[in-house]
Amino acid sequence: MREITFAEATREAMEEEMARDPRVFLMGEDIAKQGGVFGQFRGLAERFPGRVLDTPISEPTLVGATLGASLVGTRPVLDIHFADFLLLAMDELINQAASLRYMSGGRLQVPLVIRAPDGALRSAGAHHSKSLEALFLHLPGFKVVAPATPKDAKGLLKSAIRSEDPVLYLEHKALYSRKGPVPEGEVLTPLGQAEVLREGRDLTLLSYSLTLHKCLEAAGLLEAEGIFAEVVDLKTLYPLDWDTVLASAAKTGRVVVAHETWRFLGPGAEIAATLEEKLWSRLKAPVHRVGAAHVPIPFSPPLEKRVIPQVADILKAAKEVMAWR
Amino acid sequence: MNRVEFYRTLYRIRRFEERVEALFRAGKIPGFVHLYIGQEAVAAGVLAHYRPGDYLTSTHRGHGHALAVGVEPGSMMAELFGRSTGVCRGKGGSMHLFDPRRGMLGANGIVAGGIPIAVGAGLGLRLKGKEGVVFCFFGDGATGRGVFHEGLNLAALWKLPVLFVLENNLYASTTGFAESHAFHMEALVGAYGIPYRAVNGQDVEAVYLATEELLQVVRAGGGPAFLEARTYRFKGHYVGDPERYRKREEAKGFPDPLVLYRERLLALGVSETTLKSLEESEERLLDQAVEFAEASPWPDPAEALEDLFAEPTRNYPWEGA
Numbered sequence A: 001m002r003e004i005t006f007a008e009a010t011r012e013a014m015e016e017e018m019a020r021d022p023r024v025f026l027m028g029e030d031i032a033k034q035g036g037v038f039g040q041f042r043g044l045a046e047r048f049p050g051r052v053l054d055t056p057i058s059e060p061t062l063v064g065a066t067l068g069a070s071l072v073g074t075r076p077v078l079d080i081h082f083a084d085f086l087l088l089a090m091d092e093l094i095n096q097a098a099s100l101r102y103m104s105g106g107r108l109q110v111p112l113v114i115r116a117p118d119g120a121l122r123s124a125g126a127h128h129s130k131s132l133e134a135l136f137l138h139l140p141g142f143k144v145v146a147p148a149t150p151k152d153a154k155g156l157l158k159s160a161i162r163s164e165d166p167v168l169y170l171e172h173k174a175l176y177s178r179k180g181p182v183p184e185g186e187v188l189t190p191l192g193q194a195e196v197l198r199e200g201r202d203l204t205l206l207s208y209s210l211t212l213h214k215c216l217e218a219a220g221l222l223e224a225e226g227i228f229a230e231v232v233d234l235k236t237l238y239p240l241d242w243d244t245v246l247a248s249a250a251k252t253g254r255v256v257v258a259h260e261t262w263r264f265l266g267p268g269a270e271i272a273a274t275l276e277e278k279l280w281s282r283l284k285a286p287v288h289r290v291g292a293a294h295v296p297i298p299f300s301p302p303l304e305k306r307v308i309p310q311v312a313d314i315l316k317a318a319k320e321v322m323a324w325r
Numbered sequence B: 001m002n003r004v005e006f007y008r009t010l011y012r013i014r015r016f017e018e019r020v021e022a023l024f025r026a027g028k029i030p031g032f033v034h035l036y037i038g039q040e041a042v043a044a045g046v047l048a049h050y051r052p053g054d055y056l057t058s059t060h061r062g063h064g065h066a067l068a069v070g071v072e073p074g075s076m077m078a079e080l081f082g083r084s085t086g087v088c089r090g091k092g093g094s095m096h097l098f099d100p101r102r103g104m105l106g107a108n109g110i111v112a113g114g115i116p117i118a119v120g121a122g123l124g125l126r127l128k129g130k131e132g133v134v135f136c137f138f139g140d141g142a143t144g145r146g147v148f149h150e151g152l153n154l155a156a157l158w159k160l161p162v163l164f165v166l167e168n169n170l171y172a173s174t175t176g177f178a179e180s181h182a183f184h185m186e187a188l189v190g191a192y193g194i195p196y197r198a199v200n201g202q203d204v205e206a207v208y209l210a211t212e213e214l215l216q217v218v219r220a221g222g223g224p225a226f227l228e229a230r231t232y233r234f235k236g237h238y239v240g241d242p243e244r245y246r247k248r249e250e251a252k253g254f255p256d257p258l259v260l261y262r263e264r265l266l267a268l269g270v271s272e273t274t275l276k277s278l279e280e281s282e283e284r285l286l287d288q289a290v291e292f293a294e295a296s297p298w299p300d301p302a303e304a305l306e307d308l309f310a311e312p313t314r315n316y317p318w319e320g321a
Helices: A006-020 A059-071 A083-097 A133-138 A150-162 A209-224 A242-252 A267-279 A301-307 A311-323 B003-025 B040-047 B063-068 B073-081 B114-128 B140-144 B146-157 B185-191 B204-219 B248-253 B257-267 B272-295 B301-305
Strands: A003-005 A024-028 A052-054 A075-079 A113-118 A143-145 A167-172 A179-181 A195-198 A203-207 A229-233 A236-238 A255-262 A288-292 B055-057 B134-139 B162-168 B196-200 B225-230
Touching (some): A003 A006, A003 A150, A006 A024, A006 A150, A059 A075, A059 A083, A059 B114, A083 A113, A133 A143, A133 A236, A133 A255, A133 A267, A150 A167, A150 A179, A167 A209, A195 A209, A195 A242, A203 A209, A203 A242, A203 A311, A209 A255, A209 A311, A229 A242, A242 A255, A267 A288, A288 A311, B003 B040, B003 B063, B003 B073, B003 B204, B003 B272, B040 B134, B040 B162, B040 B225, B040 B257, B055 B114, B063 B073, B073 B272, B114 B134, B114 B146, B114 B162, B134 B140, B140 B162, B146 B162, B162 B185, B185 B196, B204 B225
Parallel strands (some): A024 A052, A024 A075, A113 A167, A143 A167, A203 A255, A255 A288, B055 B134, B134 B162, B162 B225
Antiparallel strands (some): A143 A236, A195 A229
16 A cells, blocks of 8 residues: 555545535635645645635634634534644634524534644644643543544544534644555545554553554554553544444453643543443453653753653553552 | 515514513513614615525624524524524523524624624635625724724634624613723724725614615625714613613604604505504514424433533543542
């Protein structure tokens, strides 16, 4: 199978969906002439004149306006430079986009995709490094996806664009240049479906986005020590695929949830609590969580490394879970 | 210009709102309500220009806009009552009325919340090659929000078909406009290159004519326009507002739009009988609306878990706990 980068897969998804459906359009800061802050959409504006729009730096109005456009029958994709900037538009995201369908008793449809690059990469500092999924999982109304592989970058973005509901599409900046197999032709990854990427009998590592790759690396190191870890890519964080999560946890009885967003009240906390409610008698150890330390993301490389979960942190948690008797 | 229909809209809004006030005080309407009494001529005059395919966004004081655009009074009253037959199945309430069948993209509990949505609806119409326009209602308090300024900029930049309608009733909740805003409205709107008109918001025909003039620009694809209707809410910010922040004499500058227009119609030769018969027919309609709301069932509590998403999701009971 051919191998392409995460960024190329993203671009293919966008291009194919714009060609397939004339209602789809893309807007954001620096998106048309520049092709996006990471250049991932270069050339799209020429291929689809009038459907790739450069905007002023007005995040609240960009979110509100793409919401308004979705209500009248178009299918907007809004590109936000950095996930951190979602915080500028929280009214439009939460009070409006996430809520209007429900508040209208189902009368309004909100087929809206908001793309936001997240995560820490090369000392971008506290305003360009955050992972904010926990906010959008805590507050109802968004489907939240976070692809880890080029294949899912394509498949999840396409499914997000075809969804009738608001989707927050989070992509880790460190993934853009990562290569992986992507089949030719149509690739659709269903929303709300996790995947067991590596089977194992001793413990389960639950993760997504960049941290999933750290879990895969940890699983390789554990295998060398005779510990077989199952690695599950959650892919969609809401609606979460509890069936797959519960099945793997029930099989191994030992679970580590790892993510780059903060550990305190992060997705791992909800997953751990639910697993303990549902599988108390089958768990052999308390569910462990790996996440960022509870401080803003620092600038200096050694500080950033200390705060963001590393392979060693996942290994340490896995061994603690394995040591439990 | 259909003068009798203007009067019908003014009358319907006024008498709907008077019923709402009484029913709220009687404890039949949950939550809290913001009445449109005093401002009726703005909604009636602007939305007389509504055509199918147009859209509007409204505010927390949105009953008048919804009625003027033709949202059915019975399902609207039922919504205010929180009943399952309400226009939003009881999930919206007074401040959050939505009815896309009439282009109504929502009353909004967030001041200025509708502005970016209206701008985006205008963008959507243009991208689809449709002819409609978007009526974007907001109050003077909304002009303090960043999205007001961002929205004017984006609508002007992209020449979007949006008519901004500022209902300046002098107060943002309880704080006077002049106490809280440094800019001059006409100059501000002019800085964005948007055509601006100010109008006496108590005079339905003046509002209608000013809107007509501005819409010629908007409907022709010339970009947005801005109407400032100077008006007054005769009631408090909300029902129960002690109104310590304003003096009674201030209201004298703002004639009652309903009384004013009734007198004008009589002077123009419309018969008392015609008006009486219109009023009686509206009274019946509104009585029926209240009866419908009162007789309607409460929503089944299970419905609280419906309508979040269009696409079905697997049901995990612990998430609905």
